[in-house]
Amino acid sequence: MTELLRHPNIMERLQSELDDVIGKERMVEEPDLRNLEYLQAVVKETLRLHPPAMLGVPHSTTEAPKDTISPANTRVIVNVHAISTDPKVWENPLKFDPSRFLNSRMDVKGQHYEILPFSSGRRLCPGMNLALVSVAYTLAQLVHACSISLPEGLTPLDVDVEQRFGITVGKRNPLNLLLTRRLPSDVYHKAGLNGIGQSRIPVDT
Ligand code: HEM
Numbered sequence: 001m002t003e004l005l006r007h008p009n010i011m012e013r014l015q016s017e018l019d020d021v022i023g024k025e026r027m028v029e030e031p032d033l034r035n036l037e038y039l040q041a042v043v044k045e046t047l048r049l050h051p052p053a054m055l056g057v058p059h060s061t062t063e064a065p066k067d068t069i070s071p072a073n074t075r076v077i078v079n080v081h082a083i084s085t086d087p088k089v090w091e092n093p094l095k096f097d098p099s100r101f102l103n104s105r106m107d108v109k110g111q112h113y114e115i116l117p118f119s120s121g122r123r124l125c126p127g128m129n130l131a132l133v134s135v136a137y138t139l140a141q142l143v144h145a146c147s148i149s150l151p152e153g154l155t156p157l158d159v160d161v162e163q164r165f166g167i168t169v170g171k172r173n174p175l176n177l178l179l180t181r182r183l184p185s186d187v188y189h190k191a192g193l194n195g196i197g198q199s200r201i202p203v204d205t
Pocket residue numbers: 051052053056057117118119120122123124125126127128130131132135
């Protein structure tokens with residue numbers, strides 16, 4: 001959400017994909033996710049530039065792996081963030097640009113070693129599929145059902161980007177947003193979301 005507020009053109013493109021694919025007469029549903037190519041690209045680009053587990057979980061070798069110089073019992077910590085922002089692999093690596101994942105086979109599921117937000121191999125995150133669906137679904141519903149803007153007087157350049165480092169990385173300070181309805185009232189009513197109106201909601205993502 002922070003990157004979308006910093007890049008209004010990307011927010012607009014995402015919103016227009018949602019309007020094209022879903023329309024404005026109903027909410028996003030889970031089966032829609034596979035038809036939202038740009039949304040999936042936004043999720044992948046977020047995991048590339050802001051992997052929640054910047055440093056993977058430490059592992060150690062039980063025996064010396066073939067063709068490597070590490071002896072047995074070497075502790076290995078993969079720098080996930082360094083891999084997915086490596087300038088030898090990624091053009092403009094620090095730029096938030098979801099379109100780099102359009103028409104690309106590159107995925108985040110541990111098959112492409114250029115981007116490993118869920119790690120890879122037998123200790124791959126077992127919550128990966130749940131996480132990918134939950135993040136895409138939540139983002140799609142928010143962006144489709146709400147116009148999301150900054151509090152009055154703030155510009156995209158003012159959006160706070162400070163991070164809090166720990167086992168996982170998150171935002172240091174909550175994001176202040178203004179959410180307003182953008183679909184006809186009966187759509188919220190049918191979804192049981194009558195409470196959505198015009199309010200400031202801190203979002204910690
Ligand atoms: C965007 C969200 C998530 C990211 C980026 C993420 C990433 C990771 C990473 C990098 C690891 C370390 C893998 C390794 O040992 O090399 C991991 C492990 C793990 N994750 Fe996730 N995860 C996410 C969401 C979830 C969810 C939703 C669940 C459960 C519902 C989950 C459950 C686990 C568990 C149980 C492990 C330990 C697996 C093991 O040691 O074998 N994760 N995750």
